Amino acid sequence: MKGIVVDSIKKTYISKEGFRKKRVVEALKGVSLTVGSGEIHALLGPNGAGKSTLVKILATLLLPDSGRAYVDGYDVVREAEKVRRVIGIVLDVSKGFYTSLSGYENLVFYALLKGYSYQEARRRAKEVLELVGLYEMNAHNRPYYTYSLGMRARLSIAKALLTNPPVLLLDEPTLGLDVESAKAVRKLITDLAKEGRTVLITGHNMHEIEQIASSITIIDSGRVIVSGNPSELKAKLGLMLKVSTRIEGLHTPQILEKIKSFIPIEKASIEPLDSSTKIVFYTKASREEVVQSIMQMHSTLDLKILDLVVEEPTLEDAYIAVVGEGHGH
Ligand SMILES: Nc1ncnc2c1ncn2[C@@H]1O[C@H](COP(=O)(O)OP(=O)(O)OP(=O)(O)O)[C@@H](O)[C@H]1O
């Protein structure tokens, strides 16, 4: 299968901690996920969740303890060489370049390492610099040490693209970037996916990822918490719609009981205004059911609805519901 398949991957780190003492960290406790070909899949989770560990396993830089993983159909353990030929990796956007060389020179160097002839290496370096916008910014001939973080991120992506790989593994490619640069990098990633590339991108920021990912896996402490496309994720987390409505006339809280006979309500608040009543409630019903029930109430109970706003939960709400408020940025 094209794309990425991760099946029950486990990885434990054992590191020395002083004399005879060992520190054992189960970084991945049996993670599975699938990324369809040409899809942007986001792997989200708080610090230490195991995101980078999984990326490194897919990139053949680390061996899993057990489980299987395939990239574009190749086994990351048994066919590591083939996997390396189909992937482009960004592991740390601020590392891996010679600071006194220009972006162009750095890329020519890496292209030569990849086995391109000098002429091909120069052509390829120019192509990827154009692709990531550094050529246009006229930054390609400047020494790397003068690059802004945004330019460094672009150069990292350019390096990942040198061999024109069908699969990109991007570990926090927008880490530390300002809002504008992060947006530009996201746009670049979206464009790369449109060309048919499969992208696995990690991050902690749901708000950022929501805009580009077609499917998402949230992991925490080495386990998958939830996975699916954005709307499946919201549904799986049992997130409720927030309904705000205003009814003509002043009503007592008993009105909520009446509403409940039409639609299941989880949490509700009622607030008398001048000559109307504001009611806010949460419901597990769908948007269509909400609208239908409100219309029924309108005619059956003879309530005059002045206002109706149905709000969907955002993926950020979903993320916070799963990993807790403290982790969201
Ligand atoms: N080389 C290593 N040796 C020992 N423990 C490690 C090593 N690398 C990672 N760990 C531990 O494994 C766990 C998962 O780390 P990992 O880097 O995969 O998390 P992450 O989700 O990428 O976190 P972050 O958001 O901070 O980048 C953490 O507890 C981390 O301390």
Ligand SMILES: [Mg+2]
């Ligand atoms: Mg990490």
